[in-house]
Amino acid sequence: MTGSRFDRLGPLFKRHGHRVYPRWAKDLFSLFIARLARGSRVLDLGGGTGLLAGWAKEQRPDLEVWVADPSDGMLAQVPRGIRAVRARAEALPFEDGYFHAVAVGEALHHFDDLDRALDEISRVLVLYGTVWIYDYDPRPLAGRLVRLFERLWGEPANFVPPDRLRRIFIERGYMTGLQAEGFRYVLVAELREKASGRSSPRV
Template sequence: MEDHQDLIRREFSQQAEAMSKAALFNDAGILNRIREAAQLTRQSRVLDVACGPGIVVEALAPAAGEVVGCDITPEMLAKARQRCAASGLTNVRFEPGRAEALPFEDASFDVVVSRSALHHFPDVAAALREMARVVRAGGRVVILDVISSENEAEAALHNALETLRDPSHVRMLPKSELQSVLENANLTVETCTEWSDPREFEDWLKITNAPERAHPLRVVMMELAGKGATAGIGMRLDGGKILFEHAKALTVAVKRASVR
């Protein structure tokens, strides 16, 4: 576990600057979808797990009572504080913390959100149990992440390619598995909205800020795509470019009242 945390911190201190400016992460339409899914009121206490550079916190804060961002990478927390201070937000705070052992009291939030982070967690089930623990009964857990193919071989290839791009990647789950992990964490899945984001190899790689990874991965993906392997993400060649799609799922789950 300690090794993976070190890897995460190294990777994301390197990605902090690029991620905070990346168009995909700042897409207003997607931030709106998260805000709508969260169903905030001006009293809502909100937690953003693995908040990164604070983009989601900044988008939710004007509609909420208080938003807390939590992450294990100090550089990300620094970026998040800077960003929200520059926006003049006074109802936000940021805490270092690991998703699998959140430093918050039981039932202390109305809403918990987490975007583009589950696939970095070595123990997704533990992280979702923690999110369920800190949200009140009837409160919402809003998860947005890339999902993999339901086909095991396609998903394995997809995840291997993601790991070659970013060694802190653990696994993107197929939708059915994500939903059963949520249900097992005492959360009832209410809605799941899916869409696809078109991706292009060079742009996908740029955010990692690790140019040495580009050449070998480009060679591997060109060869695979040329032979018709799609990795379940529609991987293909088009005029010398490597194109594919990231399937995203925005899942809203509600904490059941009974057992925790």
Template sequence: MIPFNHLGFFFKNFGSLIYPKKVLEELCQFLKPLSNQASVLDVGAGTGMMSEFAHRCNSELKYVAIDPAEGMLKFAPEYLETHIATAEALPFEDKSFDAVLMGESLHHLRDPELALKEIIRVLKKNGKLFIYDFDVSTFRGNAIYKMEKLLGEPAHFYEPYDLKNMLEGYGFSVEVSHYKWRYVVRASL
């Protein structure tokens, strides 16, 4: 297993370097329709990197994050409300959030389908989901998959259109963007 609980400093200081500018622009476009009172949940937030990027787009939103690694969350920005929790058992009431962000976290989940059901449960009507992850169908994405498997991670990587089909099965409308060996999925209920 990757010792995420001890890697917060590394992710906080170097994690932002791996996010392409186009993905950050797409995140801002994704958040643009939300009202300033909207609440956003960052699932598998780590140090809160996706929330930090989102905060740059709109600092008026309420940002909440969950991650099972307390050592990661302690590096989260002060404006981010943090909870030590897993995506498979979100500690929130039904219909609590307008949007959910997942930045390179989906593949770390023990049970992605249970997590998606939890995300649907906590999303408000017309809620939105933003997923940024590695494309296992590419050479680099497949190499990351193999490395994470060797390290004992769950490595639940999806090809973008397989994930699109899964989310559509849950009632989402889905759009996919490709960024070399990564992708973004934007979904709405």
């Protein structure tokens, strides 16, 4: 995955990207951000144009906010004041425990290797760091259609049903909370146990 498919879509996502987030998901994101300690470091992973990063910085100017994404065309739209880095979720260029929070909006299903990406998220998080994920359940009709469209478009479309993703996070040492409405869901997780030589559960 070079991100090239998304490169042309930067302006489109910049303008319309917010439309895929329902009010309740935005409210949950806002609560997630509000709970962070002053000066916390936040990563918007698969952050594209930095939509979530922008919301976080608007709400909490004290935060150090980063966007990581493989697409130059998407990153070109990231607002000023937000740090942007070209990177894939599977190989993050950050030291262990750098972030207090990681947000992944509508991007988890684009990751080629979910297992490695989840290893990386845990690695770059501090103990008791938090994760916020917004994604789609591939089982309801709407979710099946989104998956079909993305597969036709050539994306991995690795959609994980919410209850399964929750189990995966629990097995990885997180405490979790889940809210699902129709085919859309938000998973929030807190890292309670840092892996040390423990084999990661396969997705």
